[in-house]
Amino acid sequence: MTVRIIHVGLGGWGGNWARTVVPSVPSVDVVGIVDPHGPTLESVAADIGVAADVSFGSLGDALAAVDADAVVITSPVATHVPLALTALEAGKHVLVEKPLANTVEEARTAAARAEELGLILQVSQNYRNYPAPRTVRNLLANGVLGELTAINIDFRKWDNDAPKETHRHYAFPHPLINDMAIHHFDLLRMITGHEAVSVFAKVGDPSFSKYDEEASAVITIEMEDGLVVSYRGSWLSRGLETAWAGEWSIQGEQGELFFTSRAGGEVEDASGDVVTIRRPGRIRAKKVPLEPADMVDRVAGLEIFARAVARGDVPESTGRENLGSLALMEAAARSAASGRVEAVQRP
8 A cells, every 4th residue: 555645744854755755655646735835835845846737835735735644844843733623623644853842742742633533643753774773672671781770862963054043953942952852761662662751951052052052961861770871962073073963871780881873974873883881890891793774764654654553563653652752851951951850740
């Protein structure tokens, strides 16, 4: 079965979705595209070969004009839940870019409505779709390290060269926590199988930062099993850059697991994925074979979504499951503002 989709939000990252991701998944067929900005709509339509009569300025117009099974939403985060609710009320399954929303309360509204209507609401937590974190999840579930004692996560990038007036990223709300650390928070929940219960975030950017809000932070996270996690992230680091999924040191009574993942930028492949294990008393770590992956990243996520729509499968990263990652993200942002330890809302 080919899943017919309406794609909403074609600027920036959404345009990248339209030009590179969607065409890579044969099981989906684009029957309509939507963007309120006319030049953006026309540019993407020309690039992907979509006719003017299935190019629309609003999702409502598209839903009224074409037959579709699902809606893919890659618009700005403030529009995610309103658009998702519009699609759900029209009886369409939904795949939405992360984060689903800026607050747990808003996201819960969409998750609950999808469940009430018996429709799929999947969040594109694309970092899950790589072999390194999936391999680590299975290793930890099988007790390869015994009792865990610490997890340290580092993310380092330099993104401060563009002029302030031309680089939208500088104005993102909580550009480190909401736009980047949400990936790492989601991976933390995925690989451990546990939820976070409290978080303390300390932010403080240098004078040369062009960001309106925090671009770097040191965050301490307490998990429900008592494990304490240390997270250091920055868009302003002159240190050696990490892969997008960061560098992870996971320590336990039986040794240390290290992994990194998603080394590429717009080129989404698993060539940079690495998992190693070092046992007590050993200086050198040993590489761990990775789980095979035919597809990775957003392409894999869209394929998972299409399969769920066609077969009735339940995808891993549903709107309901994703609430735990959003709750951690939201608590970290509150802590950054309050300067206090903040409780993570139960999903």
